[in-house]
Amino acid sequence: MSVETITEVSQYLTFKLEDDAYALGVADVREVLELELNHITKIPRTPDYLRGVINVRGSVVPVIDMRIKFNMEKEEATIDTCIIVIEVLLNRKTTVLGILADSVQEVIDLAPEQIEAAPEIGNQLNTEFIAGIGKKDNRFIIILEIGKILTSEELRDVGKTASALTAENKVPV
Numbered sequence: 201m202s203v204e205t206i207t208e209v210s211q212y213l214t215f216k217l218e219d220d221a222y223a224l225g226v227a228d229v230r231e232v233l234e235l236e237l238n239h240i241t242k243i244p245r246t247p248d249y250l251r252g253v254i255n256v257r258g259s260v261v262p263v264i265d266m267r268i269k270f271n272m273e274k275e276e277a278t279i280d281t282c283i284i285v286i287e288v289l290l291n292r293k294t295t296v297l298g299i300l301a302d303s304v305q306e307v308i309d310l311a312p313e314q315i316e317a318a319p320e321i322g323n324q325l326n327t328e329f330i331a332g333i334g335k336k337d338n339r340f341i342i343i344l345e346i347g348k349i350l351t352s353e354e355l356r357d358v359g360k361t362a363s364a365l366t367a368e369n370k371v372p373v
Contacts, residue, residue, distance in 0.1 A: 209311045212334070214341055215284060215301040217266055221341045222301075223308070223334060228346050230285040230296065232304050235277050247354070251300055256285060263298040269349060275302070288347050308341075310334045315343065 212223035213232075233256070240252040240263055249269040253260050263283055267274055280303035288295045318330035329348040334341035 209309050211307055211309055213307050214305040216303045216305060218272055223341045223343045224346055226307060228286050230287060233283045233285060235281045235283055238283060254298055261296050261298050263300055265300045286346055308336055
């Protein structure tokens with residue numbers, strides 16, 4: 201998805217990291233889970249951004265800490281901290297991931313004229329994971345291209361970790 205492909209009003213789930221608002225297309229979101237009800241099982245020798253895995257109705261779901269992935273300070277969980285369960289297409293196969301967010305805000309509608317392309321910041325910074333910048337009620341919302349937050353190699357590694365744990369029944373049901 202890019203700004204050019206947004207031709208009609210679309211719905212987005214908004215969430216917070218630090219003081220900034222982010223959004224995902226609702227079509228990518230399966231559900232939102234409370235962190236306190238879902239224990240994250242840590243996996244040794246995995247990247248820092250891979251917080252661990254959770255059990256979602258018998259399936260192993262890797263959880264990505266968005267704060268760490270976006271080079272923010274790691275914070276202690278609060279009552280508002282949640283896991284947004286999403287679907288990402290990897291090698292023509294749907295992969296389910298959880299992303300850790302400080303809080304979920306609301307579902308909003310954004311029309312094409314309310315979305316601008318991500319600013320080009322030069323060759324040093326990779327912003328291809330930003331589908332656009334939404335403008336609503338005098339605030340900016342960073343619309344994420346969820347399939348591009350992790351590189352293909354990172355997604356593959358996360359998927360392999362989840363598959364291996366599922367095969368070995370290492371995650372409590």
